[in-house]
Amino acid sequence: HIEDFKDMLADAIKIYGKNGKLLVIVDEMDRCRPDFAIRTLEITKHLLSVPGIVFLYAVDISQLRKTVESMYGAGMDAEGYLPRFFDYISVMPAPSTRDYIWDILQGFVEGNYLNDLTIEFVREKNEFGLSLRDIDRILGAYQVMHNLFLKEYSNIHARKLYLFLLTMKYK
Numbered sequence: 273h274i275e276d277f278k279d280m281l282a283d284a285i286k287i288y289g290k291n292g293k294l295l296v297i298v299d300e301m302d303r304c305r306p307d308f309a310i311r312t313l314e315i316t317k318h319l320l321s322v323p324g325i326v327f328l329y330a331v332d333i334s335q336l337r338k339t340v341e342s343m344y345g346a347g348m349d350a351e352g353y354l355p356r357f358f359d360y361i362s363v364m365p366a367p368s369t370r371d372y373i374w375d376i377l378q379g380f381v382e383g384n385y386l387n388d389l390t391i392e393f394v395r396e397k398n399e400f401g402l403s404l405r406d407i408d409r410i411l412g413a414y415q416v417m418h419n420l421f422l423k424e425y426s427n428i429h430a431r432k433l434y435l436f437l438l439t440m441k442y443k
Contacts, residue, residue, distance in 0.1 A: 278322045285324040296320075297328045302335035306343045309336065313357045333361060370394050372404065376411045380418055385428055392432045393439075400443040410438050 285294045298316070301309050316327050337350035344353075355361070374390045381389055397407060414422075414435055422431055 274319065277319070281320070282322040282324060285322065289324055292324050294325045295328060296325065297330065299330040301329060302331040302333075302339065306339045309339050310343050317357050329358065333363075367404070369397055369404075369407070373397070373407060373411070376407070380415050382423070385431060388428050389431060389435060393435055396436060396439045400439055402439070402443065406442060410435075410442050413438050413442075 286292050288294075296316075298312070301312060304312070320327075333354070336354060340350040340353050341348050370390060373393050374386070377386055377389055377393075393407075393411075396402070400406075402410070417434055417438075418431075422434060425431055
């Protein structure tokens with residue numbers, strides 16, 4: 273029955289997939305319950321491995337190793353276990369936090385204040401150990417405040433103060 277399912281899936285991908293291919297992106301599986309994450313890996317490997325289907329996992333591999341160890345015990349060779357499920361493991365380079373902050377602020381902050389606010393927020397990012405998710409949350413709130421009333425302030429110190437207070441609120 274499993275082979276029939278795989279044949280039907282392969283046929284469907286040939287017909288409906290783009291150029292006979294189907295890309296499935298699995299994100300943040302490393303944040304799932306350990307049993308769910310391992311079961312998902314096993315199902316995709318054994319049940320859904322058919323020609324034309326490609327799985328792209330966006331995960332923190334070190335967290336996934338910990339998941340394997342928590343499921344099978346600390347003596348489990350997670351380094352040897354995980355490559356059974358992945359053909360290729362790549363590490364994304366760390367983004368430039370300054371460029372990331374600059375790009376976000378550039379969307380709504382006027383030119384005169386852009387550099388000062390970027391420098392200030394990079395300093396706060398380092399001081400408070402902000403993640404990219406933290407940065408998005410804080411700058412999203414800052415953008416709302418900017419659009420409502422901060423754009424009227426000509427004093428850069430007031431703008432910096434609001435950015436600092438938002439950072440304090442979230443961290």
